[in-house]
Amino acid sequence: MRLVFAGTPEVAVPSLSAIADSRHELVGVVTRPDARAGRGRRVLRSPAASWADEHGIEVRTPRRPSDEEFLGWLRDTAPDCVPVVAYGALVPQSALEIPAHGWVNLHFSLLPAWRGAAPVQHAVLHGDEVTGASVFELEKGMDTGPVYGSLTEPVRPTDTSGDLLGRLAIAGADLLVAVLDAIEDGTARAVPQPADGVSLAPKVTVEDARVRWDDPAFAVDRRVRACTPAPGAWTTFRDERIKVLPVALGDSDAALAPGELAVHRTEVLVGTASAAVRLDQVQPAGKKPMAATDWARGARVSPGDRFA
Structure with missing residues (x-):
């Protein structure tokens, strides 16, 4: 299949690399615009954009994926599917409808648990013993689409969010490619998420990160x-x-x-x-x-x- 990849942070790079090494054709990368970061507030490319630059893949950085210029480019590029890992922006219906097989998202939880921006952080914060990753069809709702496949991963007693996310990013990359293969072969089946077991994982703020010493x-x-x-x-x-x-x-x-x-x-x-x-x-x-x-x-x- 012809693929355009959508992703931004370092955690997206294992999937991006795995797709490039797969049987599919990677024809473009969509990522968030360059942003200021670090003590010097230098303007930096996202990790996904930097990877694409090094490998000669076209990069698009729309301010919003609803921008007409971006939608026109996506139509002209004509991907069969858009795999997504931590892109960081809501995708409008007008963009979701362009690829024949839609946008397929790798999310780092066992859906419908921990829908939202920070699933790994909430799994650690709430003491989950097992978490995982899910690949699902992106739709307008927040992580509500039908699931193509999932994997499980134990949460170790000393895991930080960074430790756990690093393992899930690598294992999830293989899962994402397997789902893309199945979609191309016509064997993929997306199963609706159950109504029970829904939990939300909003972004963890700086204030959330303040240690409460009066907790146990x-x-x-x-x-x-x-x-x-x-x-x-x-x-x-x-x-x-x-x-x-x-x-x-x-x-x-x-x-x-x-x-x-x-x-x-x-x-x-x-x-x-x-x-x-x-x-x-x-x-x-x-x-x-x-x-x-x-x-x-x-x-x-x-x-x-x-x-x-």
């Missing part, structure tokens, strides 16, 4: 891992923001109030609503990640000091 230890651990690497779990110390990297759940019997710090020679403990957790690394504003013990010595943490 297991919830603190989940929140930090869910927000790593993005948007980054954080707290404040002496009115300054500090990023918290994954903590360790231990068997400490230290009697610490929520957020209270206890500094020892080889570890830094923080109180929660249940047991204390051990800090591994933290990242003060404007600095690189560092061992929590080094930070505590430099900050001159005193008995009774606490995170807000």
Whole structure:
């Protein structure tokens, strides 16, 4: 089949590469426009656009996929199907109707669970033991289309969202290509999603990523891992923001109030609503990640000091 790929972040690149290596013809890539990023606020190409540039594939970056210029290009390009991975914009019906086999989306959850922008983060945040990926037919609703196929993936006790998403991106790329093969062969069957089991996964905001030390230890651990690497779990110390990297759940019997710090020679403990957790690394504003013990010595943490 002739394919136009739609995707933007790094997590889309494994699928893009797998499609390029498949029996199908990759004739274009649609991605979000170049954007400013990083400390220097430089204008950067998306990872999908950068991959396409390196491989000589035409790139389109419409501000909105409803733009008439883009729709005209898509009609002229005449793809049989548009595979999608984390494109980042709502696709209008006028664009969905152009390919003969529609737009086929790889989503990182077992639909209908965790429909929305942040399925992996919510799976970690809510303590799911198993998640997965689904390939479904894109339609106007939010991740509501019929499903062509899925796979499962265990959520490991120490997984961050980044860890889990990395594994799902690789496994999901193979699933996406298998579905595209089946569509071309005429053997693909899309099954409507069940009405039960629907859950929503909206974007995780910076405020969502603030650590609640008055939560129990297991919830603190989940929140930090869910927000790593993005948007980054954080707290404040002496009115300054500090990023918290994954903590360790231990068997400490230290009697610490929520957020209270206890500094020892080889570890830094923080109180929660249940047991204390051990800090591994933290990242003060404007600095690189560092061992929590080094930070505590430099900050001159005193008995009774606490995170807000």
